[in-house]
Amino acid sequence: MIMVQLGCVFGSSQRDWIFGSSxxxxxxxxxxxxxxxxxxxxxxxxxxxxxxxxxxxxNLEAVSGILNPRAKQQRNALFIVIKALLQRDWEVCIRHIRPIHNAVVDRVASLV
Structure with missing residues (x-):
């Protein structure tokens, strides 16, 4: 285990900044x-x-665990609550990206 800060960034489809948190x-x-x-x-x-x-x-493991209904991680409470959120009336596309494309989120997380 390590000390962890997390961040999330919301942007428009045109890459405009909407919201960020850490x-x-x-x-x-x-x-x-x-x-x-x-x-x-x-x-x-x-x-x-x-x-x-x-x-x-x-994080490929996180994305795979969310998208694969037979993933061994399914007993993890976080997977369960995420899957419950995904069942709401909305469209959510989840995809894996390379870490190099996540620099903005990494920077926001470091602001804690």
Whole structure:
């Protein structure tokens, strides 16, 4: 386990800045930190009224676990609450991106 700060960034399809947040989780596994970031992003998007979003993560294990209904991680409570959020009446596209494309989020996370 390592000390973890997480961040999430909301932007328009034209890459305009909408919203960003960051917080410290203390010590936890990298996978759990990424799942918390995904959960926070989905929760914020829903509360802000967005009903069609694209969510990008540089953590392949998190993305695979969310998209694969038979993933072994399915007993993790974070996967369960994320999947519950995804069942709401909205369109959410989740995809894996390379870490190099996540520099803005990394910078926001470092602001904690």
């Amino acid at each position: 917080r410290s989780l203390g010590k936890c596994l990298i996978l759990n930190a990424e799942l918390w970031a995904i959960y926070d992003a989905l929760r914020h998007a829903w509360r802000l009224g967005y009903r069609q979003i694209e969510l990008e993560s540089d």
